[in-house]
Amino acid sequence: MDFKEKSISRKRFIKKALLAVLTIEVFWLLGRFFGFHKGKKRTDKLFDAGSIQSFEKGKFYFYRSQGFCLYCLDDGGFLAMDLKCTHLGCKVNFDRESQRFICPCHSSAFNAMGEVLSSPAYRPLDLYVVMLEDNRLKVDLSKAVKRSDFNIKQIFYHS
Amino acid sequence: MLNSIKRFLLHLHPPRVEINAIKLNRTFGLGGMSVFLVSLLALTGILLRFVYVPDAEKAYRSIELLNHFNSAGRLIRNIHYWSATILCLFSVLHLLRVLFSQAIYFERKKNWYYGLVLMFLVFAFCFTGYLLPWDQVSYWAVTVVANVLRYFPVIGDALASFLLDGRFVSEHSLLRFYHLHTGVLPVLLFMVLSIHIWLVRKAKGVAIPQEQKGQLVNTSPHLVYKELVALLILIIAITTLSIFFNAPLSTPANLDRVPEIITAPWYFAGMQELLLHIHPLVGGILLPIAFLIFLIVVPKMGLDEVKVGVWFNGSRQLKKLYALALIFSVLLTVLLVVLSDAIIKDSFNVIWGTVFMVSVYFVTVSGFLIFLLRNLNRSMLSISMIVFVLFTGSYITLTIIGLLRDAQII
Numbered sequence: 423m424d425f426k427e428k429s430i431s432r433k434r435f436i437k438k439a440l441l442a443v444l445t446i447e448v449f450w451l452l453g454r455f456f457g458f459h460k461g462k463k464r465t466d467k468l469f470d471a472g473s474i475q476s477f478e479k480g481k482f483y484f485y486r487s488q489g490f491c492l493y494c495l496d497d498g499g500f501l502a503m504d505l506k507c508t509h510l511g512c513k514v515n516f517d518r519e520s521q522r523f524i525c526p527c528h529s530s531a532f533n534a535m536g537e538v539l540s541s542p543a544y545r546p547l548d549l550y551v552v553m554l555e556d557n558r559l560k561v562d563l564s565k566a567v568k569r570s571d572f573n574i575k576q577i578f579y580h581s
Numbered sequence: 582m583l584n585s586i587k588r589f590l591l592h593l594h595p596p597r598v599e600i601n602a603i604k605l606n607r608t609f610g611l612g613g614m615s616v617f618l619v620s621l622l623a624l625t626g627i628l629l630r631f632v633y634v635p636d637a638e639k640a641y642r643s644i645e646l647l648n649h650f651n652s653a654g655r656l657i658r659n660i661h662y663w664s665a666t667i668l669c670l671f672s673v674l675h676l677l678r679v680l681f682s683q684a685i686y687f688e689r690k691k692n693w694y695y696g697l698v699l700m701f702l703v704f705a706f707c708f709t710g711y712l713l714p715w716d717q718v719s720y721w722a723v724t725v726v727a728n729v730l731r732y733f734p735v736i737g738d739a740l741a742s743f744l745l746d747g748r749f750v751s752e753h754s755l756l757r758f759y760h761l762h763t764g765v766l767p768v769l770l771f772m773v774l775s776i777h778i779w780l781v782r783k784a785k786g787v788a789i790p791q792e793q794k795g796q797l798v799n800t801s802p803h804l805v806y807k808e809l810v811a812l813l814i815l816i817i818a819i820t821t822l823s824i825f826f827n828a829p830l831s832t833p834a835n836l837d838r839v840p841e842i843i844t845a846p847w848y849f850a851g852m853q854e855l856l857l858h859i860h861p862l863v864g865g866i867l868l869p870i871a872f873l874i875f876l877i878v879v880p881k882m883g884l885d886e887v888k889v890g891v892w893f894n895g896s897r898q899l900k901k902l903y904a905l906a907l908i909f910s911v912l913l914t915v916l917l918v919v920l921s922d923a924i925i926k927d928s929f930n931v932i933w934g935t936v937f938m939v940s941v942y943f944v945t946v947s948g949f950l951i952f953l954l955r956n957l958n959r960s961m962l963s964i965s966m967i968v969f970v971l972f973t974g975s976y977i978t979l980t981i982i983g984l985l986r987d988a989q990i991i
Contacts, residue, residue: 512724526840541931542860543931
């Protein structure tokens with residue numbers, strides 16, 4: 423009898439120990455899953471777009487491999503926009519005639535400022551922060567800034 | 582050895598079967614042909630695995646090489662493609678068949694659930710296999726689906742990143758999809774499929790009406806003969822398709838640029854069309870979940886009226902109602918799509934458009950149901966079937982509209 427009782431309690435001990443380990447494991451997995459642990463932090467990506475004198479007013483400059491475009495406005499301001507459609511992540515194409523960004527996947531359309539002209543997208547194209555360093559335009563690609571509408575503050579003016 | 586294989590195959594069937602269970606219009610052989618397609622897919626998949634390289638740099642090239650230099654390589658890839666396409670079609674038809682011939686109730690309820698799991702696995706196979714050629718179409722189609730997942734409340738981002746192994750579709754995603762497609766999913770499919778087949782036998786075979794029971798014939802040759810004929814027809818059909826129509830392969834994936842025209846595979850065309858008009862959270866997540874819950878509840882509804890094995894519950898009135906519901910859902914869907922294209926898309930935000938269209942749809946559908954229920958006995962069974970017809974009718978209409986749009990007819 424003594425032996426039997428002991429064996430049951432050992433069994434229970436092992437069961438509980440396993441359960442405890444499993445619980446820790448599950449929490450650890452959940453933590454990783456929801457990104458509580460910060461893995462490789464992306465280093466600041468300051469992209470050098472070129473000398474400020476090299477941009478013509480009223481023109482779009484595309485940096486396809488970086489996934490963004492730089493719009494040099496008629497008044498000399500700059501707007502850096504992510505080319506990823508805010509609907510489902512396809513890369514938008516630019517139609518020069520109508521000055522629109524058009525997404526080939528679900529035909530959302532955006533105007534030159536990135537505002538939605540035609541659904542299913544409902545958020546304007548994301549922005550990147552533009553800054554001037556040593557007379558060269560730098561675009562901060564580390565974070566795409568989400569916006570709900572266009573306002574004049576989003577345009578970067580130098581001097 | 583051979584003898585035991587033969588015995589095993591024969592043991593998939595009982596020694597004697599009901600004569601009415603093996604008539605063509607009982608099952609149309611859809612389940613059996615699907616099993617055969619799965620084995621054909623396994624066989625061609627194993628062969629394709631000899632040449633395919635799951636690497637972003639080499640994947641596309643390996644398929645080009647397969648197409649041009651391996652003996653019968655193109656044919657094997659085509660057979661894999663066409664078998665998968667037909668499997669998708671047959672699984673859906675199989676689902677419709679068991680539902681409308683009332684073979685999902687009582688002891689078959691459990692098997693209906695295993696069938697739903699199998700359906701999910703088939704679509705998971707299609708989705709993961711779609712990325713493997715690493716061409717433009719597959720790359721952007723997977724990007725779109727992964728971004729739909731992101732709209733899932735709270736865990737969306739984590740889910741998408743888990744699936745893709747990163748923030749966007751990359752070579753890591755390719756490896757992950759390859760392993761899912763050729764390692765994880767086949768094992769799961771094999772297990773669930775075995776249970777699915779075993780449960781059919783446990784339920785004493787195909788569901789047939791009580792009054793048709795009692796006439797037994799020997800499985801071999803009666804059933805085996807029919808099965809062999811069905812398999813032969815299927816093999817001939819797939820081989821013919823594979824000889825004359827190649828599996829699609831567009832230009833290599835370009836991560837910076839989407840082609841001007843991009844289309845979803847036909848089994849996702851309805852979903853693509855839906856996402857054109859309504860918000861991804863609703864169209865891509867909430868509605869599919871609602872439909873799934875409905876499918877889970879269906880075999881529990883109206884049990885007292887079930888006539889197992891009777892097509893459409895036998896009554897003429899109900900058949901008419903199904904037809905009416907189908908026509909109604911088709912018209913309503915077409916109307917909403919036209920309305921959305923003409924007015925809503927350019928003048929309203931998609932959120933308001935979604936609220937408008939979803940409420941119009943559900944109010945109209947409820948009105949239709951109430952109208953029907955006033956004119957017939959309120960039975961849970963007929964309600965559940967009519968709701969199913971309405972939803973399915975709408976989705977099929979969306980698929981057809983999507984395909985027409987892809988073909989640039991509209």
